[in-house]
Amino acid sequence: MIASLASWLLSLTVVVAATPSPKTLSSSLTFLYQNDLNWTSATDHAGAILIEPRNNQAAISACAALSENLLSANGPHFVSDVTSLLSYLAFQDHYPAEQEYWIASPSAKTCRTVTKGAKVQTTSCQKTLPALCSQSAPYRPASDQDKDPKWRVTVSAEDLTVTGYRDHLSFRFLGLPYANTPERFTYSTLYSGSRKDLNATDYGSQCVQAGSTSGSEDCLFLNIFTPFIPKAGTPLSTLKPVMFHIHGGAFTGGTGNDATFDGGALASRGDVVVVDINYRLSTLGFLALPDGTTNGNFGIGDMTVALAWVQRYISAFGGDPARVTILGQSAGAAATRALLASPEAIGKFAAAIPMSNLVGENYATTYSLYYTIPQLQPVAVDPILAATGCNETDSAAVLMCLRKVDANTLVNLPTVARFVVIDGKYVTSKQLPVDGSSPAAHVPVVMGFMRDDGAAFIGYPQNTNITSNIASVLSSPSPSEVEASGLFPVPSGTNATLDVFNVTARITTDVEFRCLDQAAAISALNHDVFPKIWFYQFDRSYQTPGFDPNAPVCDAPIDAAHPHGDPSKEYFKCHSGELYFVWGTLGQFQLPFRDDNDLPFSQLAADTWSAFAREHDPNPSTAYLKARGYTSTLALVEKAGEWKPLTKGNDRALRIMDMPPRTASFQDEAQCKFLGLPFNYYG
Ligand SMILES: *[C@@H]1O[C@H](CO)[C@@H](O)[C@H](O)[C@H]1NC(C)=O
Ligand SMILES: *[C@@H]1O[C@H](CO)[C@@H](O)[C@H](O)[C@H]1NC(C)=O
Ligand SMILES: *[C@@H]1O[C@H](CO)[C@@H](O)[C@H](O)[C@H]1NC(C)=O
Ligand SMILES: *[C@@H]1O[C@H](CO)[C@@H](O)[C@H](O)[C@H]1NC(C)=O
Numbered sequence: 149m150i151a152s153l154a155s156w157l158l159s160l161t162v163v164v165a166a167t168p169s170p171k172t173l174s175s176s177l178t179f180l181y182q183n184d185l186n187w188t189s190a191t192d193h194a195g196a197i198l199i200e201p202r203n204n205q206a207a208i209s210a211c212a213a214l215s216e217n218l219l220s221a222n223g224p225h226f227v228s229d230v231t232s233l234l235s236y237l238a239f240q241d242h243y244p245a246e247q248e249y250w251i252a253s254p255s256a257k258t259c260r261t262v263t264k265g266a267k268v269q270t271t272s273c274q275k276t277l278p279a280l281c282s283q284s285a286p287y288r289p290a291s292d293q294d295k296d297p298k299w300r301v302t303v304s305a306e307d308l309t310v311t312g313y314r315d316h317l318s319f320r321f322l323g324l325p326y327a328n329t330p331e332r333f334t335y336s337t338l339y340s341g342s343r344k345d346l347n348a349t350d351y352g353s354q355c356v357q358a359g360s361t362s363g364s365e366d367c368l369f370l371n372i373f374t375p376f377i378p379k380a381g382t383p384l385s386t387l388k389p390v391m392f393h394i395h396g397g398a399f400t401g402g403t404g405n406d407a408t409f410d411g412g413a414l415a416s417r418g419d420v421v422v423v424d425i426n427y428r429l430s431t432l433g434f435l436a437l438p439d440g441t442t443n444g445n446f447g448i449g450d451m452t453v454a455l456a457w458v459q460r461y462i463s464a465f466g467g468d469p470a471r472v473t474i475l476g477q478s479a480g481a482a483a484t485r486a487l488l489a490s491p492e493a494i495g496k497f498a499a500a501i502p503m504s505n506l507v508g509e510n511y512a513t514t515y516s517l518y519y520t521i522p523q524l525q526p527v528a529v530d531p532i533l534a535a536t537g538c539n540e541t542d543s544a545a546v547l548m549c550l551r552k553v554d555a556n557t558l559v560n561l562p563t564v565a566r567f568v569v570i571d572g573k574y575v576t577s578k579q580l581p582v583d584g585s586s587p588a589a590h591v592p593v594v595m596g597f598m599r600d601d602g603a604a605f606i607g608y609p610q611n612t613n614i615t616s617n618i619a620s621v622l623s624s625p626s627p628s629e630v631e632a633s634g635l636f637p638v639p640s641g642t643n644a645t646l647d648v649f650n651v652t653a654r655i656t657t658d659v660e661f662r663c664l665d666q667a668a669a670i671s672a673l674n675h676d677v678f679p680k681i682w683f684y685q686f687d688r689s690y691q692t693p694g695f696d697p698n699a700p701v702c703d704a705p706i707d708a709a710h711p712h713g714d715p716s717k718e719y720f721k722c723h724s725g726e727l728y729f730v731w732g733t734l735g736q737f738q739l740p741f742r743d744d745n746d747l748p749f750s751q752l753a754a755d756t757w758s759a760f761a762r763e764h765d766p767n768p769s770t771a772y773l774k775a776r777g778y779t780s781t782l783a784l785v786e787k788a789g790e791w792k793p794l795t796k797g798n799d800r801a802l803r804i805m806d807m808p809p810r811t812a813s814f815q816d817e818a819q820c821k822f823l824g825l826p827f828n829y830y831g
């Protein structure tokens with residue numbers, strides 16, 4: 149009876165034991181994982197959680213509170229992983245190079261430590277030393293969201309208490325509400341809900357979007373992936389750079405929950421804090437009416453509120469509010485550019501990476517050249533009013549009517565409002581002022597595109613008539629002028645429609661991405677808009693299966709030796725083809741490495757992007773790469789030489805992101821001039 153009462157009491161203490169936090173452990177929690185991005189062997193690499201100094205018994209208790217033990221010195225990669233992890237701690241001046249750390253001992257009577265070079269030794273149990281706890285939370289691809297309560301961890305962030313969890317790569321806090329749920333067609337405001345105890349173990353709802361019924365208008369959530377949870381009073385200098393990511397999807401789709409952008413790999417590989425946000429989409433995010441208050445850009449407003457949330461709370465999650473890099477691809481790049489000139493956003497970030505921004509002609513126009521509110525009327529508002537029967541004379545009645553329309557119906561109408569507009573508050577200029585004509589954030593920028601970015605935005609030729617196919621992608625100059633110019637030669641390959649596509653894809657890449665993105669960089673340089681600009685072009689790509697237009701043109705050709713494609717063969721390097729590399733997320737989808745270069749290239753891309761977030765320079769330093777044991781990236785960047793920013797004497801410096809990476813110069817200058825989009829377009 150007494151025994152069973154005792155065991156009942158014991159089980160009760162286990163149940164009510166608080167979720168571990170820096171406060172209960174009297175320690176910051178540093179997540180250590182030597183991530184080589186080879187997801188197929190991720191589980192062979194044991195991570196660790198670093199706990200601040202205490203005696204051996206207290207270290208064992210702290211690990212137990214995390215449902216762990218002290219780290220065991222076994223495991224196939226123990227020596228190399230621990231060597232790199234400890235060397236990186238010393239590099240950061242976190243602990244001295246000769247520091248001893250508690251690890252597990254095979255005997256309860258002795259205590260063991262590990263030090264520099266993975267040297268294991270026995271020592272007095274009473275020493276006060278930092279501890280390496282084991283880290284047993286499993287590696288999980290996106291399809292597996294099973295979470296054991298024992299991986300949970302709690303963070304106190306100002307007025308919030310947030311419980312997230314960890315997996316094999318990082319701490320994760322999902323589905324945090326950053327804004328109050330806004331009334332439809334009004335601007336969101338910073339979260340001030342009465343719920344302060346937040347369960348951040350599951351994604352929040354994605355925003356309402358076409359082609360999916362799972363969205364909600366209550367969707368203003370963000371996800372945080374971090375390698376570091378500081379205790380109160382931790383010096384700001386130990387905080388990590390923040391990568392604030394804005395997803396793409398034409399301003400009509402997408403979500404920050406997309407595993408393509410899962411931040412775990414970048415958090416561990418690059419030692420950064422990743423924030424992925426949702427923002428309102430389509431007509432719910434971008435409708436503007438001429439009523440003086442419904443001024444559009446609700447989605448852009450959401451981003452500025454998320455940035456304000458990050459400024460207020462991110463330090464509790466290990467992020468440095470003074471080192472926030474905003475980044476996004478496609479519509480995410482358009483958003484990044486809008487924020488670069490937004491009075492509501494300037495000051496809330498310190499660097500930017502617009503990737504594959506659409507700028508120029510045809511489909512690209514509106515992403516970079518904004519409508520006024522009156523201009524939106526015939527383009528989107530009238531068709532929406534006609535389709536919903538909301539064409540009332542009184543503007544209040546229009547709004548009331550549109551608020552009653554089912555959200556999914558609204559975003560599935562044939563015409564939707566998916567455009568940034570000049571609203572006078574969030575967006576005040578007709579485009580990013582790369583000519584210095586109005587204020588923009590004076591922050592360093594990395595920008596660029598895929599070599600064949602335009603190939604995903606046109607149809608595949610139905611015939612081999614070059615004249616009519618050119619006419620289908622370009623209104624002027626005329627096809628005969630294009631052909632006569634000799635600037636867009638038709639290759640004489642074995643596949644005649646593919647030869648025609650080579651020309652139409654090149655024209656489209658030039659007019660929708662390359663010419664004006666390059667021109668914008670040159671103009672921004674000449675007008676000192678940004679302190680530094682680095683420009684890239686990806687010549688290696690891994691197309692996302694979910695977005696693979698004109699398949700198989702964007703996919704590496706398959707042969708017997710390369711069942712998943714041979715990237716060394718020629719194919720189109722299309723829109724979105726850089727995402728898996730930059731984010732290191734092939735493992736989220738259990739996608740194979742196609743050749744021996746995919747893995748080192750992914751390491752290079754992740755190391756380059758995170759270096760920019762960390763140091764505002766995309767060239768990871770030799771000292772950093774050496775300290776971390778990132779030998780492959782080190783060899784690649786040493787061979788390639790520095791990726792130089794644009795300078796007035798070298799205003800066309802281009803980094804080709806390929807294997808190996810190399811230095812080049814802006815492409816298609818003659819073509820851009822001929823197309824009326826010269827490199828001096830913005831003056
Ligand atoms: C990745 O891990 C797998 C499985 O352990 C291994 O066979 C392969 O060689 C590794 N790839 C590289 C490039 O290290
Ligand atoms: C948090 O959410 C998870 C997943 O839905 C659930 O299992 C858990 O019980 C929740 N925890 C709390 C404290 O509500
Ligand atoms: C809305 O009504 C006005 C007159 O009341 C009319 O001029 C306009 O064409 C209508 N617009 C649509 C989209 O039906
Ligand atoms: C190719 O298309 C052009 C423009 O549509 C047309 O004028 C021409 O006759 C076509 N040529 C052939 C060989 O069909």
Ligand SMILES: *[C@@H]1O[C@H](CO)[C@@H](O)[C@H](O)[C@H]1NC(C)=O
Nearest residue numbers: 642643644645646699700701
């Ligand atoms: C030409 O290439 C396209 C795109 O890869 C392919 O769909 C088509 O089958 C090829 N045609 C021939 C004749 O090989």
Ligand SMILES: *[C@@H]1O[C@H](CO)[C@@H](O)[C@H](O)[C@H]1NC(C)=O
Nearest residue numbers: 637638639650718719720721
């Ligand atoms: C397009 O044609 C050029 C030759 O004009 C060739 O160098 C290039 O590799 C071709 N692109 C693709 C993706 O096949």
